[in-house]
Amino acid sequence: MKTVMIMNALALLILLACKSPDVTAPTSSTTVPGTRKLIWADEFEKAGLPDSTKWGYEVGGNGWGNNELQYYTARRPENARIENGKLIIEARKEAYQGKNYTSARLLTQGKTNWTYGRIEAMAKLPKGVGTWPAVWMLGKNSSTTGWPRCGEIDIMEHVGFDEGVVHGTVHTEAYNHSKKTEKGMAVSIQNVTTDFHLYAIEWTTDQINFFVDDQKYYSVQKSDLGNTEAQWPFDQSFFLILNVAVGGNWGGQKGVDETIWPQRMEVDYVRVYQ
Template sequence: MSSPRFPRRLVLSLVMALGIASLTTGLAQNAPAATAAPASETTTAAATAAVAFADEFDGPAGSAVDGGKWLTETGDNVNNHERQYYTAGTSNAALDGQGNLVITARKENPGNYQCWYGKCEYTSSRLNTSGRFTSTYGHVESRMKIPRGQGIWPAFWMLGADIGSVGWPNSGEIDIMENVGFEPGMVHGTLHGPGYSGSGGIGAGYSLPGGAAFADAFHTFAVDWAPGSITWSVDGTVYQRRTPADLNGNRWVFDKPFFLILNLAVGGYWPGDPDGSTSFPQKLVVDYVRVTTGEASSGGGPITGLAGKCVDVAGGAAANGTAVQLYDCNGTAAQKWTVGSDGTIRALGKCLDVASGGTADGSLVQLYDCNGTAAQKWATPAAKDIVNPQANKCLDVSGGSSANGARLQIWTCTGAANQKWTVTR
C-alpha cells in the first residue's frame, strides 16, 4: 500500500435513478495490516456449492451482454475526475464470440458527449447487476485479463443494494479487484463504509511474483464472503482477510445484499490521466463472473437426531416464526436442509434462527428470513453437535422428548442424545 489513494467512483445512471447526489470511494491510505494468511493458503468453493449467479459470456461476436443480468450505466464521473464517458450499446462492451466479454476504452467521442471538463476525450463501459441480482455472502469470482497503461483503471466490485435509501458510504463497498496502470504488477482489494471510506478505505495490495504484469495473462480474482469476514484471493492464493476488528471501532456494513459492478475507467485522481505512453484502445477481457453459495445444489438433505427422527419445519410452512421441531422423517422439503459455508442452515428458502437472538437456555428455534445475524450462524463439529456460537449452546430437543412435534431450542451443551445430530450433506 505504497501510493496515496483518493476518492474514486460514482454510480452514474443508477445514481440518477435513485436520486443520490454524489457517491465517491477510494482505496486505503493508512489501512491497518490485513489479518495474516499463509502465502500458500488457497480458497476453493465447496464441491456442492450452488451457483447463485453466472455469466459465461457465450454468444455471437459483437452481441450485447445479457440485459436480464446486467444494467449498462451511462455518463461521466466528476467526483473522481475520470476522463471517460460510459456509453450504452455495444461499441464499448460486447461479446467476442469466444466466450468473453470485452470492455473497451477508446480515445474517441463519436457521440459528441460532454464531460465535466468539456468535450469528452474517451469512451468506455460500466455494467452492474442492480435490480437483477444481489447476494449476501458466498464466493464471488471473475477470471479476466486486465488492460495496461498510464491512466487505465479496471475494477470488479460490489455496492450495498440499499444505497438508494442509506447513501454511500453507509451502503458499503467491496472492491474485489482494481488496478491502476502505473502499478502493472499489483491489484488491490478494499472495503469502504462509514468512517473508512475514500482514502481511508481498509484494504491491501497483491503483487505478482517475479515482476510479472497482470495484463500479460488471465487471472482469477475472488472474495469469500461470510458473516463477519471477507477474504480476498488472486489465482486461489489468499492475501488478506478482514473482519469487524479491522475497522477501528467503525460499523461493519457487509451482512446484507450487494450487487456486482464491472467497469474500465480512464484517468482520475488515483491513476492519473493517460499520457503519451498510453496506447488505445485498451481492453478488459472477462472470461466469466460467478457467485456460488455453500448451499447444496441437490436441494439439501435431512438432519436426523433423537430416535432417528428429523429436524422439521412445522406444517411445511415458510412463514417467519414457524416452529422447528422433531418429526418422523418423511422426505418432504420441510426436512431438506442445506448447510452453507456462510454458517447458515437453510430450508424452504429461509434460515434456522434462534428466536429474538436469544442466548439463554430454552431459547426456541424457528424458521426466519436469512439476515446474516449471529442468531442464524451455526457450527457443525465432528462431535455431531450443532452449535450456535453466539450463545455457545447446542441445538437441543426440548425435554429430551422423541415425540412428534417436540420443539427444538438451544441449551448448554451436555453431550446428551437429544443434542446429537447427523447432517446429510
C-alpha cells in the same frame, strides 16, 4: 428370551454407534470449497451485447466522484460486447458527449444481488498509464443511503501506472479513502495484462477474504472493524459492477498516456457460489 432381547438391544446400539460418524459427515463437509453451490454465472458465450437479463449500464460523464475522464455508454458494442467467449469492456479515445474518452460500466443492480458467498471473475486487465479497471460491489441500498454508508467491496482494482499490483479493499462510512482509513491490501501479480487471473472474495457474516488465483492475500474481520452499520455494512445484499475507468484521482495520478488506446478488460466468466 430376556437374554436374546438384551443381546439384540446391544447389537442395535453397536450398529448405531458405528453409523454415527456418517450422520455428522455432511455437516462438516459443508466447509469444503468443493461443496459450494453455483447460484449465478455469466460465461459470456453468446456474441453481441451483454445479457440484458443479467447486466444493466450506468451512463454518463460526470466524473463518478473521482474526476474520471470517460463517458460511460449503454448498449454500444464499441465499449461493451461479447466476443470469442469473452466479455470485452473497452475504453476508447474519442470525442463523445463532451468527453474525450468512452468506456462502459456494467452492473447487476436491479437484476441480481447477493448476501454472502464467493464471488469471482476470471479477467485479463488493460495496459498503460491512465487505465483503471475494477471488479467491485456496492450495497443494494446505495441509491437511498449513498456512498460510503452503503458499503463497497473492491474485489479487484488495478491502475496502469503501477502495473501488476492488484488491490483488494473495503470502504464503509467509518473506513473509506476520503478519510484515508479504508481497509485493504495490495498483492503483486505477474502478467496481469497478458494472462487471465482469477479474482475472488469469500464473504461471510464475520469476514471477507480476498484471493488471486485461489491464493488468499488479505482478510478483513468484523471483529476488527466493529459491529455498527457505519463500520460493517456487509450484512446486506450487494450488487456487482465491472468497469474500466480512464484517469481520475487515482488512475490518473501519473497522467494519461494518449498513445495506448483503445484498451480493454476481458472477462472470461463471472460466478457466484453460496
